[in-house]
Amino acid sequence: MDMISRKHVFRYGTLLAVILIGIYSCRVIPETNDPPYYKKKATWQETMRCSRQAMLDYFGKPGQKRSDPVQISPWYLAGPFPAENLAEVFIPEKNLDLLTRDAEGRLLWHQRPDFIDNKLHELPGETSTTTYLWRKITVPAAITIMGSFSGKDGTDIWLNGEKIVHSDIPRGLEPDKDRAQLHLKAGANHLLMKIFAQVGKPGFYFKILPEPLSLATFLWPLIERDFPDSLSRKQMDWEKNDGIWNTLTFTDEITGLADNYLESFKRPAFALLAAQIAKALPSIETLSDLRQLYYRDHLVHETWESCKDFNFESLRMAIHDLQQSYPSEYPSGEQYISELSRLEQEFKPIHAAMIAQQEANLNENSFIQFVRNLLSFQRKALISNPLVSNQPILFIVRQQYWGNHGPTNTMFQNGEDFPGGVGGLKAWRSDGSALNMIAFDREGKTKLLKTLIKIPFGMIRDPDISFDGKRVLFSMRNDKADDYHIYEMNIDGSDLKQLTWGTELADVDPIYLPDGHIAFSSTRDLKYCHCNIHIQPNLFKMEEDGANIVQIGGGHLWEGHPSLMPDGRILYSRWEYVDRQFGPSYGLWTMYPDGTNQSLYYGNNAWTPSAILDGRVIPGTSLVTCIFSGIHNLPWGAMTIVDRRRGLDGSDPVLKIWPAESRKLLQNIDNVAWTPYKIDLFHYPVPKYEDPYPLADPVSGRCAGKYFLVSRSVGKVTHHFESTSKTNASYALMGIFLIDVFGNELLLHVEEPGCYDPMPVGERYKPVAIPSRVNYAKDKGYFYLENIYQGTGMELVPKGTIKYLRIVEAPPKRQWSENGRGIDAAQPPAMNWNVTISKAIIGDVPVEEDGSAYFEIPANKFVFFQALDKDKMMVQSMRSGTMVQPGEMAGCIGCHDNRLHASPNRRFSAMQRPASVPQAWYGPARDFNYLTEVQPVFDRHCTGCHDYNKPAGLVLNLAGDPGLVFNTSYIDIHRKSALRWFPDSTGAKLLIKVIHDGPPAVLPPFAWGSHRSRMVDVLKKGHKDVHLSKEDMERIITWIDLNAPYYGRYDAVYSENPFARSPLTKAQLKQLTEILDSSNTTNLPKVNYSDLEKKEGSQFSFVRPEMSRILTRINDKSSWSYQQALLIITAGKEQLLNQPREDIPGCPAEPIYKKDVIRNERYLRLIAAEKAARQAILAGKKCYPFRPDKQTTDQSLKKDQE
Amino acid sequence: MHKILFIIKLASITFFCIVNFTSCGGGYFSPVALTVDTLHYKLFIAGATSNKVVSVNLNNERIEKRWTDVQSPSGLALQADGSKLFVTCAKPEGSVAMIDLENGKRLSDLPAGHTPMSPVISPDGRFLYICNRFNNDVWLIDIEKKAVVAKIPVLREPVAMTMDKTGRFLFVANHLPADPANSGDVAAAVSIIDVPAKTVIAHIRLPDGSSSLRGICISPDDRYVFVTHILAHYQLPTTQLERGWMSTNALSIIDATTKKLYATVLLDDVDRGAANPWAVVCSPDGQYICVTHAGTHEMSAIDAPKLFEKLQSREQLAKAAEKGFAENSYGTDAVKVSNDLAFLVDIRRRIPLPGNGPRSMAFIGKQVFIGEYFSDRVARVEIDSEEPAGGTEMLSLSNAAMDAVRQGEIFFNDASFCFQNWQSCASCHPDVRADGLNWDLLNDGVGNPKNTKSLLLSMQTPPAMISGIRDRPETAVRSGLKFILFAVRPEEEAATIDAYLHALKPIPSPYLQKGKLSEAAKRGKKYYVQAGCASCHPEPLFTDMKKYDVGTGIKSEKNGAFDTPSLVEIWRTAPYLYDGRAAAMQEVLIKYNRDNKHGNIAGLNNLEIQDLIEYILSL
Secondary structure, eight states: OHHHHHHHHHHHHHHTTTBOOOTTTOOOOOGGGSOTTOOOOSSHHHHHHHHHHHHHHHHSOTTSOOOOSOEEOOEEEEEEEEOSSTTOOOHHHHSOOTTOBOTTSOBSEEEETTOOTTSEEEOSOOTTEEEEEEEEEEESSOEEEEEEEEEESEEEEEETTEEEEEEOSOOOOOTTSEEEEEEEOSEEEEEEEEEEESSSOOEEEEEEESSSOSHHHHHHHHHHHHOOSHHHHHHHHHHHHHTTTTSOOSSSHHHHHHHHHHHTOOSHHHHHHHHHHHHSOOOHHHHHHHHHHHHHHHHHHHHHHHHTTOOHHHHHHHHHHHHHHOTTTSTTHHHHHHHHHHHHHHHHHHHHHHHTTOGGGSOHHHHHHHHHHHHHHHHHHHHTSHHHHTSOEEEEEOOOOOSOSSTTOOOOOTTOOOSTTSSSGGGOOOSOEEEEEEEEOTTSOEEEEEEEEEESSSEEEEEEEOTTSSEEEEEEEOSTTSOOEEEEEETTSOSOEEOOOOSSOOEEEEEEOTTSOEEEEESOSOOBOTTSOOBOOEEEEEOTTSOSOEESOOOSSEEEEEEEOTTSOEEEEEEOOTTBOSTTOEEEEEEOTTSOSOEEEEOOSSSSSSEEEEEEEOTTSSEEEEEEEOTTSOSOBEEEEEEGGGOSSSSTTEEEEESGGGGGGOOOTTOOSOOGGGGGGGGSOSSOEEEEEEEOOTTTOTTTTTEEEEEEEESOOOOTTOOOSOSSOOSSEEEEEEEETTSOEEEEEEOTTOEEEEEEOSOOOOOOOOOOOOOTTOSEEEEEESOTTOSTTGGGSOTTOOOEEEEEEOOOBOOOOSOOEESSSEESSOOSSSOOOOOEEEEEEEOOTTSOEEEEEETTOOEEEEEEOTTSOEEEEOSSOBOOOTTOEEEEOSTTOOTTBOOOOOOOGGGGSOOBOOBOSSSSSEEOOHHHHTHHHHHHHTTTTSSTTSHHHHHOOOOOOBOSSSBHHHHHHHHTSOSSOOOOSSSSOBSSOOOSSBOSSOOOTTSSSGGGBHHHHHHHHOBTTBOOOHHHHHHHHHHHHTTOOOOSOSOOTTTTSGGGTOSSOHHHHHHHHHHHHHTOOSOOOOOOHHHHHHHHOOOOOSSSGGGOGGGGGOSOTTSHHHHHHHHHHHHHHHHHHHSOOTTSTTOOOOOOSHHHHHHHHHHHHHHHHHHHHHHHHHHTOOOOTTOGGGHHHHHHHHHHHO | OHHHHHHHHHHHHHHHHHHHHHHHTTOOOOEEEEEEETTTTEEEEEETTTTEEEEEETTTTEEEEEEOOOOSEEEEEEOTTSOEEEEEEOSSSOEEEEEETTTTEEEEEEEOOSSEEEEEEOTTSSEEEEEEGGGTEEEEEETTTTEEEEEEEOSSOEEEEEEOTTSOEEEEEESSOOSOTTSSOOOOEEEEEETTTTEEEEEEEOOTTEEOOOOEEEOTTSSEEEEEEEEEOTTSBSSOOGGGSSEEEEEEEEETTTTEEEEEEEOSBTTBOOOOEEEEEEOTTSSEEEEEETTTTEEEEEEHHHHHHHHHHHHHHHHHHHTTOSSOOTTOSTGGGGGBTTTTTTTEEEEEOSSSOEEEEEEETTEEEEEETTTTEEEEEETTSSSOOOOEEEEEOOOOOOOHHHHHHHHHHOOTTSGGGOOOHHHHSGGGSOOSOEEBOTBTBSSOOEEOOOOTTTTTSOSBSTTOOBSSHHHHHHHIIIIISOOOOOHHHHHHHHHHHHTOOOOOOTTSBTTBOOHHHHHHHHHHHHTTHHHHSOTTTTOOOOEEOOSOOOGGGTTOOEEOOOOTTGGGSOSBSTTOOBSSHHIIIIITOGGGOSSOOTTOOHHHHHHHHHHHTTO
8 A cells, every 4th residue: 555655646746747856945065064963864754753852852951851842832911001102111011020910919911822823813902002912932942933923003022122023103903014033042032022002902913934833843944955855845745734743742752643644634535544543553653554644645635626626617718719719720629629528527526526525435546647637638738829839938047036125126236235134235145047948849748948048146037039039138147246237148048148237236127129229127327215225227228239328217216127019119117106105106107218208008096006017018909917016025916917998097907817806906096095004915915926928929919818928826925024944035936827818827837946037939029110219419308288277187277277387306316324214104314204205396387378388398307297376386296207308309288187098189379489498496406405495484584483482482383493303393394284194175274284105096186285284374364474575485385385395315414323314323312312211200201202203393402402392301400411411412413513414504415424425426437327328329339338348439439529 | 611611712712813813914903992782792893093893703702794994993882773883983084984784784974073982872773973072072963864963062072972861961071171271170071961952051070180081971770970080189299199199090970860970989099099090881780880990901890889878978977067967077078089099998899901901891791891902902801700800811803013103102001110000191191192281290390380281293392391391302201200100111111102202193183174274274374474473383393492481481480481382283282381371272372472472463353363273273
């Protein structure tokens, strides 16, 4: 019996042998490093058993009863305690002792064995209570595992006294909110969770990854290394899943194992047999019999699982379709249909028997054989699709990008040294990578599998095949020290050429253009995401040999995943968030290959999906296939077919989505509520899809929109933070799939560490090239607007209301700091109250009576428009951006026009006159900075009353004293308005109504801005004897309409200090906090500067230190504490005098901080290269930026210019 | 079964080709009109450039009979009983050939005017109605008596006509607008003739920008009339093509009962134009409205019930909006759908055709036959099949090798290489002439639109463009490909377009009498010299190819000099002057002739001026 079942196992193994040998993951580690308790035996099972025994002996104390050296105690609960906020400290936090009693002598801590792992638990408290949870984790040796936590709402978590999680926002109770590595030391470890319920009942969630923690956790990596064969691996997977080795009693291991096997049978018939065996006395032999039976059971079970949902109808539809579409090239269609019917008939009794759990009546052999036949028939019928079997398929072998921060950040490039290593260079790893080609015969068998190029320590990505099918472009990084560059080679792997050069930059995503150029995304325009510190690439273009690299994109943030549309345009994903939430702002956009006509294609105005990636037009159709993902996810997600003619957001345009149940995550744009948690909904659908490639007959376009190659996860998908078991994280093994709209998903090929970017090799349609209209001799372009009153909501604005368009640049973020501030999004460095971006007004242009406008704007600047009325008050703002290329004349219909409509045929008056030149806003275009642009108005008119120590100052303090991050008036105005925008078209106005990082939906006119701000009404009406000049009034109005910015630049001179803006160092601030907290006699909550600012206003004055509100926490002004605190604040004042901040008038907002200076030099190098390329194009020459052997070309160019 | 049919089809094509080679002698056939005999299951095809009409037996798909020496056949009409076939012969001195189908003999011709087209037979079979394109009128002809019963003037270049089942009304598509081009509302119209009253009872103006009307038909239930045309967005600068920035391609729907325009629906998709809509035919069961796209070589099959259902729901929304029930009236009323590029999603199938230049179409049951003008082929589409992959070639009419001129003509009409297929050269230059519209090209700045010029003699009269900005016409051809079609094209293609333009021949003026100047025109010829016209517009090209300021420049072009256009065929290229402000020659010489700088008519009286105009329009 043993022999037979082994044979089955072997057969089944080959049946599933699509999983090839893990070439990349079996690096040999010298065995001398193995721990002494590791005892390698002939089989992995014996190895595990013996090593566990050895471990117990090794860690057990001599003479003591053996006990499991890995132990996790139940949770203990203390509280709830009434609390005001998360920061408030209670006894359990000060003194962690399970025997602590309260004033009435009751124990504070209670054991809660019902709080089991991997489940959501409600806690006993109410709103405004704090609850503590504690448990002990004992391990024999140091190990790092991952903890997955959730706390509703505010959550602090400590491991052995060190805080590992801090989150202080209201949130629902969902699994997996926070992740943290648990660096367990040998022996006892203490895990303490603190949960503050801000709204409603508190709750929590906890899970260990990989779960559960046991002795085996320490042994699996060694055993997996030593028994890499697929049979052993299969068995290990089964036993791991069933936890065979985890929950042993250790009193009698053989019995324990036997019990565990017995409990893990899947099929009742086998379970019965097992029970028979188990009646015998436990021994190694009976254990072996039991184990073999267990494997048989699992094999039958798995075989059943692989076929029980077999969809005969889907397969029939696909065969039928192929037969219709390819009568001659798919000749066996009719035969397949009848074979399918035969198999279906044969399957019925098997299906019925298995459903009835009468598998004992089935012949195990023939069952497995049948399923094998069925699956290979399916494979044959689908692969003989001429679109699959007529040409080889190219694909990338690489690992998934590492645990990181969003789908844009996949480069981990040089020059990006992050603290902590999330997404920076430190996170780079590689298990090697390759560009492979596979081909199938009509039987579905692999007839060719060859490697075109393979590198052991680097990464290959993003291939694109030339139109004639003879060359392939890709991006490659040879190792960590290298940078991603674009390479090209013949499709047979010969004639490898490096096309791009340079260090501390990344060139990825190359595509061929019909005019012979190559487009790609690159970090050659140094910029970072505003809500974090990750570098962002834009789109560039170069000649076929790598010459003359010029930027064609240049958006606010990220542009990537370009693909060529059949009409010759570039379809790409773009991320930018002008005055809106960072999360839901990745849509599909189009541009001409010269960078002109940038316009929205699909998906920019709904909360979900938050990221739309990998867009490709399905040839011959108006459909696009793309990936719906989430902002904090890897570049994978749900795969879709989208018909944008049916709308630009929401569920209607999504014709098809895989997996189908993810459709419920889609959201229509009418929901403007501020629901940012939705941005990550697309984290959850499984399986994961990436790099869809639509198949269609290259000549006739037959079958377009029906069949796709795609990279898809095979088997289990772990959360993208779950990477503890392997140093090289592989979150899901990705294989190449053939999927169709009929419901078939066939795994074509899989190999470690994963397969990506499948695409057919061969000739493909070459679109007609679009002539370039860019003229690099110019530095500006033109924009015309047909009718500002045309478009969503603007029809409601009375004609003639709009008198000006304001052109505002949203400058890119070229610097970041290690410290920052956070309200809804992280701000490294701190920038504004609750929005991350800065602004620079370019100027105003007139709008004609008929709503038309025609004006020039500087080229290559990311700008947005605001519609202003006669008082230059904003009526509507774009909350997105656009740009023109040099010499471009771009047109748009109206404000937020309907992108599915042709422009109305209408004569408009702005075109009857020359283009308007933007009228500068009180001086040349510059970064808008609150202190220099707005505060002087308050200083002139308001601070006479609205100042410290004055009655009006208590109502509203408009003093200009710089504080820790912002100044007094800025914080006071904001905290007396609202943390974030909410819809209120009528009713009482807030002091100022700004959008902050608002919702993604297009909002109606007058939804925010000066028209909705009480401050403007008061000043216009006349407040006391204050009379503002037109300019002063406009300064306040404009500031509100620009979304109330504070800093103009991202260069932070106090990068290493708290919030990257504080003149006080961390040490100074800590010292001050200690002084304040120790002199806290009135039970005030602990000092938390951000919280205090939100509640009470600015806490510091670095002009008049004695005015600092923080000092009011000390009652006795003559006390030593007071004097010390004042001294520290005064030191801050002096520091600001020595090193002024950007909000000190006259301060140059230039890079001063060392890292900023270095980055700035890098930026200037890149700018110079771009300039040289543009000049070369004008001169009809070639320049190869940063290419070592072609510098002469640059030189000759320079000489020419001289 | 399928296989057998396929073999038969293949055999018939092969057979036909062999026969065809011997009989066609290498000339182009150019199928321009199709009509079907449902009783006898036959198809008749007129070949514009072959002087031929053929009949095809649809049972075996073979040509049964050919009638040669039918001069420039342009349209076909069949007696309901299949007894007689009428063929309009589109010559300056036109005629209607009449063929007795019982014996295949040609009978004596019926009379016709200049370039007769689109013959229609009255329900009782007694009368034939024809459009005389360049006489701008419709003739009612008594077939028996071979007599013209009435000549009813319509607006401009009637090219297509349809009639309701009662025979009461004729609906006539006027090819071009008759307005001054700078008026801000320029559109061609459909004229409705009350047949018993022999008068036009309405001119139904299409939306602003409607030009190049080509096809018209009435629904089988007589409720709606469909007309195909280009809807030019000529008021916008020509900065881009996408979203129909320049040309959209439209189907206008006229309510036959109320005699009002009901809606204009765009045939394009958001990212893909459907250029140069031409023939329109309803399926006999009323289920489909089919349109050929001569520029993109495809056919649209519109589901008629769904179309009207959607239009009616929009209409109701619009009405609700008017009453304030709906918050957002954006794009809701029937007329406003004329900008909606996604309106036909789910309602229409775009069916690719195998050949080039589908211009004619006919239905039998669920089968559509399409004449592919440039391929010299007839394609067939089974309209009801679930998902037609595309049309299949049914019949080849010639296998003549393409010469450069024909190739150039094909490129000129082809929108398939234009960015997103929105238009071809012919979209603004129908029949290589002009669409009657002003366009704001970027070659001379923006905000100064210019009237489209006819390209006749353009190669012989450099420079090109009214501003003369292109010193060589060849440059203008290449600029057109680059800046108007947004396409990088090989030089060889442009060269064939040059060759085609070179080969163009003028059409004799309808003002000539039997090919000669009328008496008035002869008098006018003297005044032509006397008024100084001849000095800048000298024979034989009627231009000296120089630029002059004739006092017409206004706004940014005040005191501007313009290229002197040739006056050959000036009778068909209204409106006049660089911005098309003059709808008629009268206005050029009188209304807009400031200080007599543009022709000294000071010494001429009204009658003499009329003579002068008669002469100019005779050129």
